[in-house]
Amino acid sequence: MSKTIALTGNERFFDESKIIVSKTDLKGRVTYCNLQFVEICGYSEKEMLGQPHNIIRHPDMPRCVFELMWDTIQADQEIFAYVVNRCKNGDHYWVNAHITPSHDATGKIIGYHSNRRVPDRDKINNAIIPLYKKLLDVEQAHTNRKEGMKASRAMLNDVFQSQGMQYDEFIARL
Incomplete structure (x- = not known):
């Protein structure tokens, strides 16, 4: 599936009573997605399963935030993060994500579980969007992606x- 989907600039919203849920394997490939996830992102469950979760990565999302999330969950810790995702048709939606490692009976990490809720719009507009814009500007000021991140x-x-x-x-504290 293409990651070169043209952005529409249209934001999608979901009901505050809904929770978007997905699970991935250790490499970030989707192993489960609930109906709310399918409805908002526009991909079918069949299209999502087995795909890298970053299929919904929005280009306005700083890579360093994803690096921080991966570092945290791979260290067997949970993380909360604000994320903007891209839909199949190029629309986008914001979430407040809670990501945790999943364990087997011996305590070994076998994947990751994410619950996403409706974010606080004031926090998104007044803190997160300006911060992410600055982080993206720094990332894009470097010709080498690793150095930018x-x-x-x-x-x-x-x-x-x-x-x-x-x-x-x-x-x-936001």
């Missing part, structure tokens, strides 16, 4: 340190 991650860490907190505290 490294620079934006350093900027993100500086934001937390300047406020004397870690990422999870930063998100919780």
